[in-house]
Amino acid sequence: MESKLMHLIVIVLGVIAIAQLVRVYELSAKLRKEGEHETNSRDNKLNARMMLVFMAFLFLGFIWLMLTYGWTGRGEAASVHGKELDWLLDLNFWIIIIVFFLTNTLLFSFAHKYIRKPGVKAFYFPHDNKLEMVWTVIPAIVLAVIIILGLRSWNKITDEPVKESIRIELFSKQFDWTARYSGEDNVLGKYDYKLTTDNNELALITTNTIDSAIAQMESGVSGIKTLESKLNDRKIMLVPEEREKMVVDLERKTRLLRLLYQMRGHHNPSVDASAWDDIIQKDTLFLCEGKEYEFNFRSKDVIHSAYFPHFRAQMNTVPGLPTRFKFTPDITTKDMRVKRNDDKFNYVLMCNKICGSAHYKMKMIVVVLSKGEYKKWMDGRQSTATFKHNYFPKAEEASSTTAGATGSDSTAVAVVDTLK
Amino acid sequence: MAAVAHEAHGHHDSHGHHEAHGHHEETFVSKYIFSQDHKMIGKQFLMTAVFMGVVAMILSILFRIQLAWPGESSDFLSFFLGETWAPGGIMKEDMYLGLVTIHGTIMVFFLLTGGLSGTFSNLLIPLQIGARDMASGFLNMLSYWFFFLSSVIMLVSLFIETGPASAGWTIYPPLSALPQAIGGSGLGMTLWLLSMTIFVVSSLLGSLNYIVTVLNLRTKGMTMTRMPLTIWAFFVTAILGVLSFPVLVSAVVLLMMDRLAGTSFYLSDIIVGGEMLANHGGSPLLYEHLFWFLGHPEVYIVLLPALGLSSEIISTNSRKPIFGYRAMIGSILAIGFLSFIVWGHHMFVTGMNPFIGSVFVFTTLLIAIPSAVKVFNYITTLWKGSIVLTPAMMFAIGLVSTFITGGVTGIILADSALDISIHDTYFVVAHFHIVMGMSAVFGMFAGVYHWFPKMFGKMLNKRLGYVHFWITIFGAYGVFFPMHFVGLAGAPRRYYDYSAYGEFDTHSHELIMDLNIIITIFSIISALGQLVFLFNFFYSIFRGPKAPQNPWNANSLEWTTPVEHVHGNWPGEIPTVYRWPYDYSKPGAEHDFIPQNVPLAEGEEEH
């Protein structure tokens, strides 16, 4: 408290002191018969010189930043289209840097050179059609080049992926990522958010998952039956708000249940297989060098954005709207570590759309493996860690599951270890 | 010399002005509070905006401290945020997002829309076109009070228990629709939506008034092509506001219904906080389209008035006509038109159809052409001028420099292919702060320095003005320029802490951490620099030297009104206009300026 008071006193005294100084300055200005609206030539010249000083600060600051950090702080692009984009970015940067230097130089040097001088009148120059034509047409031409090159790359990047590209789903929620590989058939199993249960986090559609979602909705811990019995139980006293909340809850769940039954009615069990062989992967996303990937994005709650800075890739994940992006990683993590001279370096997938308090922590490490390593890792996962394996852990022989699981984990660990 | 010139050209008669005072019985309330006089309303807008600007600036210093020294305890933070939001002097994650959101909202809407356009459109439209007041003084007064009310609500939302809106100034749903997703989407968001709706009412009342006034109340001889560029800019800005702000209201209303009435405009297939929602079929993209349909014109609503003010100031203080007057008008109109068909450049990676994306690339890059024309015209206006570096002139020159610097990065962002990897990174933050946080703010400062004598009848201290300018331009460039590099290193915006980079990329981590400290230091310096301005501003209102009639030897009509404000602006007849406002250093003229109300001399040609 006391220190705050002291601060306050110091501030007040400071303001008074400045006010006095200004007062003195004003008196002296009055003596010199110079008003605040007049700019004397000393001030004018000083400020004009400062314009050049400032220009130097701006330019040197820019050059210093360029030399220290460069415009590719993210390092070399690690994907095929990323290399093309970096070339395009370089080109665009050179264009705008030239414009930046040229126009700022003209601006500040004119502001310096043409300050008022006794006896020199300003040049009355209201317009000049030719000049104006020049600086309409030249930017238009340059922009046309930029547009054409930009759209050429854009079309290529957003074009349909090739048939054999590997399909992966990236599932986002507050605040982490889950990947789902399409498995042996390279088809991602279908999903419906209403099927989300503890052992089916990604809400994949199979006959079994539909049944268990219905069961949970009907008679789970906070299922419809429990709610109904609570509401009808005269022995339980409910605060009106709580009761109302439960009624709304019940209504919502009844509606969802109806939809689940509809889903079961229309379900075709032959598509189950495409879900059972999918592989769900957390923490680290393994990719294969030189293979094209088609990423399918999905969100459980709010908008997130799947941002891969090193692959120059980004796409929002939108609840209710599937989105896609494709790219081909072309430098393995190992090679990149050598190139960047940083043996702890890793590629990363980050969230780049504000999504809540831990937005800044929502990331997943990405590891690009060589073809051999990737195959080894993938084979391990396929034989032990598909959706089916995880969904029916007890259906298999206990011994083989544990052996398999450790087996697959140890391959992954081994791969990661070699990277360390 | 200046004094002589003003005698020669002063046109008011001092008797009339004393009489005018006698006619109006004014109480304190009708003069200072519920005033219907456009000059007073302009000042009210300015005062409110200055206050809001200071608040938003303090918020930014708070989160800059968090970014530079994450996890370190700070007395400054605990002083402003208290134990609730900064336990032990360390800011909470939710509060970080809340501060960023409210900072952005206040700066964009309250300082640079309400404040900039509200202040100067009100002050200058009647004075420069030769009208006694706005078309409707009453609606104008309402416009201010709605603005005031919405400001109060926005500020109140900072103090509620669940925290202010924290979904970013663009408040994309579902985050903004679901209190389960983030605390700020509870009462805080409701207040935000309420405040912004009232803000739009204010803006519409103001804009309609400006449009009607410009179209109908111009004095004799004030044709559209004799209007100062300030008026053209305010006029087009008002049209943009009228056409785009209602769309924001529709976006907000649909969001309110999703929040309160259980509709599904923006919501589909969501599980949040363990709760499975039944909403199905809505799309957040609908919101994004509606928001940016306002959002992009909004950035020009912010910038055009600043460009208008600086056109006037640069011409006056170069003692030269603005170069390419008609091209300048054409550019304003072109920018105004194009700004309605480029909104999709904010949505390249949202899941919008890539073909539509390419159309937006094309239209967006078109907008760079009129922008370039404006820059070249400013520079040519300086060429062979006789430049007087008043503080206003220096801020106007600063505006041109920052408009270049921020405009050229817009070209990179508008290239959808390149935007993929820099969208939502600090590169975007750098881009829009340089055009809004610097250019538009510089335009506003330039306007304050130039028209302060007209507003308060006093002069600002010019030395303090110089100091303010140099601290501000060095400081603000120091803040926003390095952000490009942070963005190019791959740093997403709206991150509470970048330490996580240390886990996978030491190079980027060091770059981001180092630059964040540099940026924060510059931001503290710039913020302290604003104290110089605040002191000068309030001190001069009360104790500044009295302003002369026409301090800058300018041509436009406002300088023919008496220094002491009178109702109806001119005590006698409204002056008639005979020429454009840019007859500076016209060959054959006696002085280096010829006010608009001076008839053409014999044999003199209009420009």
Ligand code: HEM
């Ligand atoms: C040459 C003219 C300009 C072009 C081509 C341009 C282009 C763009 C593009 C493409 C974006 C989207 C970037 C992204 O989110 O990835 C953007 C963002 C933005 N621009 Fe500009 N811009 C220009 C001038 C301006 C001006 C004059 C202003 C304001 C006075 C402005 C304010 C903004 C703002 C506020 C954003 C970011 C909004 C947000 O995401 O929060 N821009 N600009």
Ligand SMILES: [Cu+2]
């Ligand atoms: Cu996220």
Ligand SMILES: [Cu+2]
């Ligand atoms: Cu825009």
